[in-house]
Amino acid sequence: MAKGDIRTYNEDGVWKSKVEGSSRAAHSGGTKAEQQSVGRDMAIDRGVEHVITKLDGTIGAKNTYGDDSFPPKG
Secondary structure: OOOOOOOEEOOOOOOEEEEEEEEEOEEEEEEEHHHHHHHHHHHHHHHHHHEOOOOOEEEEEEOOOOHHHHHHOO
C-alpha cells in the first residue's frame, strides 16, 4: 500500500481505520461495516485507495477513489 492510503483492519477484536504511514489508527470501534464507511469517507476525501482486510489479515476488498487510469498504461 502506498503511504497515505486508508486501511480498515481488525486489531485485537477492534475494527480500526488508519492512514498508511501513521503510527496510530484515525478511528476505531464499532462494527466492520461502520469502520468500512468511515474508511471509505476518509479515502474519498483524500482521493486515495481504501483497503479492507478480513479478520485473518488478508485483503478482502480494494477501492480507489483517486485518479486511477483505466485501462492501465503499459
